[in-house]
Each structure stands twice: as structure tokens, then as C-alpha cells.
Amino acid sequence: MALIPALLAPAARAAAPVDASAQEAAAPSPPGYALLLAPAPSPADTSTPARPAPRQASKPHMLRWVYMVGSQLPDALRQHPEAIDVLSPAWFHLADNGDVYGSDSAEVTQFAKAHGIKVMPIVDNGEFDPDVAHDILIDSHNQTRALDGLTWMVNNFRYDGINIDFENLYNSDRNGFSAFMSNVYARVHRENGKTVTLALASKTREMFDGFAGPFDYAALAPSFDLAVVMTYDQHYAGGEPGPVASIKWVEAVINYATKPIPANKLLLGLPFYGYNWSVSAGGWARAMSYSEIVHTVFAHGPGIQLDSDSKTPVYTYDAGNGIHQIWFEDSTSLSYKLQLAANHGLAGWGAWRGGMEDQNFWNLDLSATVG
Secondary structure (H helix, E strand, O other): OOOHHHHHOOOOOOOOOOOHHHHHHHOOOOOOOOOOOOOOOOOOOOOOOOOOOOOOOOOEEOOEEEEEEOOOOOOHHEEEEEEEHHHEEEEEEOOOOOOEEEEEOHHHHHHHHHHHOOOOOOOEEEEOOOHHHHHHHHOOHHHHHHHHHHHHHHOOOOOOEEEEEOOOHHHHHHHHHHHHHHHHHHHHHHHOOOEEEEEEEOOOOOOOOOOOOOOHHHHHHHOEEEEEEEOOOOOOOOOOOOOOOOOHHHHHHHHHHHHOOHHEEEEEEEOOEEEEEOOOOOOOOOEEEEEHHHHHHHHHOOOOOOEEOOOOEEEEOOOOOOOOEEEOOHHHHHHHHHHHHHHOOOEEEEEEOOOOOHHHHOOOOOOOOOO
């Protein structure tokens, strides 16, 4: 746990100037608002790392974590390095025999380190293959190979840690996954001094089946330094239309997770995206970034409402071939979630994923004190 104080109190970096009008626009709006918030002006390029005096604070500040995909740093993150403490790129995977495959992006890693941002890449189970996870969890040779590969990866690229993101696990692998995380923690954290983090499936009660069933919160708690609770996809692309993360559901997830896991080890997952369901035709929804949603609204006319129950925006429109409905997140809905994280004393927040967000998000108080 020696790395945790450094994570929760990262080296301070100069904040970009906040436009007063944009800050006012980002404040929570009353139910029934009909217009999208205009994207905030992009700040000047911050390619040269700032070196301000250390922050003076009596309370720990929220840890600010952003996921990304690909080998190019999203423009939104390049423009706001002062607002990010940890970058977690989706670069690496484990094969069924335990081999690690994937590649570092030197440009991204160097940019992050130049701006004081810690790099903790995702390592998943063969791109979320349950059979890959099973073969690693039940075979000691495969697992030893995986532990060797993870150790080599973090040391070779000088990462600050890793983010284990195993998904779609078989229910029967629940105990095996807990044991695997214990081994990862012993090898990567205790022996190598790196931070071990986990992408934690969300639930509001104990369950032993479904997507979150294989995650035994109590058994996993000693085996990570931090976990990003995936408080998103309450309504998923293959289901009925609805909020990606309603405020009541998110709080219920927090309330359950903080019983077996200390609050200061948890980061609240923030969805930067939305889903577009075809209400008329059915089928799978399409994931959309905030900018795509803006273009859709401009194409089909105003009509966004803030759903009072979920505290998330929803937009219903006629696409010409039937009725569509988009549930998404903007700076207003995300501000409610940030407040929840602070109120419950969580370590911070983790957003999936950089480049899909409402630019007004960066005008919020993203480093508010915890508690």
C-alpha cells in the first residue's frame, strides 16, 4: 500500500484558466432543459509540463483517472493534462497460455510522464474471452507465465502499475479469479512495488451469476490498491432503452461496494458515452460520443430533456425510419456523480473513455476534496 499516498496526492499541475461563462453553463440545470451545452473553448496547447508549487490541502483530493483506446492520445486529453492523474490505455491482453501481447505507444507514455500523469495500462483476458480467463485461472503453468509477463511489462515500459480488466468470466471461476488477483498483487505490488488496480463489475447486492457474479468483493478487497467500479451500462446496448447510469442506481452500487471494500480504495466509474436505441425497430443500441450526439440533435431538432428520476439527459427523435431514443451523460449529469463520489469518501473517479466526453466536463471541479 506504499504507493497509495502518492496516488491520492499527486504532484500539483497548473490548471487551465476557466471561462466564467462556460463554468456557469456547466452548473446543474433544472429538469426540462432542451438545448445541449455548447462545447467549451479549447485551452492553449500545454505540451510543456508545468511545475507549480505543491498543493496545500488538509484533505486528500479526488484521484482523476481516464481510460483511452488506441495508440494516439485523444485531443481532449492532450488539451487537459492538468486535469488527469492516471491514464489507463487499453493496450495489453493475456493469451490462454498466459502470454502477454499488445504494444506500448511511446508517444502517449512519454506525453503522460512529461506531464506528471501516471500510466497504468489495461490488461484483459484475451479481449474479454471467458475461455482465456478460465485457462489462466485453472492452470498453474499458465498463471505463472501470466505473472512473469505482467512483471516484465510493467518494468520494461516503466509503468506505474496495471489495471486488470477481466470480463465475461464464467461463474465457476469466481474463486479462481480471487486467487489470481491475490497472486498478481503479491508479484506486481509486493515484489515489484507497482500499483495493482482492478476494473470491478458493479452490483447492488451479492450475486453469484451474471456479469458481476464472479467478482467476490470481500475476497478481492485485499488484492488491489484501487478499483474502478464500472458504474455504467445499467441499461446496456442489448437491452431496453434507459439511463446508462441513473443517479439512484449509482448510489446503490456505492453503498453496496463500500461495505466489504474501504471507500478510499474505490474510484467511481463515469460513462463519457451514450447509447442510441431504435425504439421502433429494436435490436442493439449504438454507442455514441457526446460530439456525435450533438450532431444528431442539430440534424433532427431540439428536444433534450433531463430525466428527473435518473438525473441524466435523454433525447427522443424521429429519424425518418422510426423513433430513436438516446440516453447519455453530459457535464450536468456527471457533476451529480462527482458529488456522490466526494460525499461517500471515494478515492476519486475513473472515466470510460477519453475523447467521448462533453467538453464542459473539464470545467467542473474535478479535484474536489474527498469527504
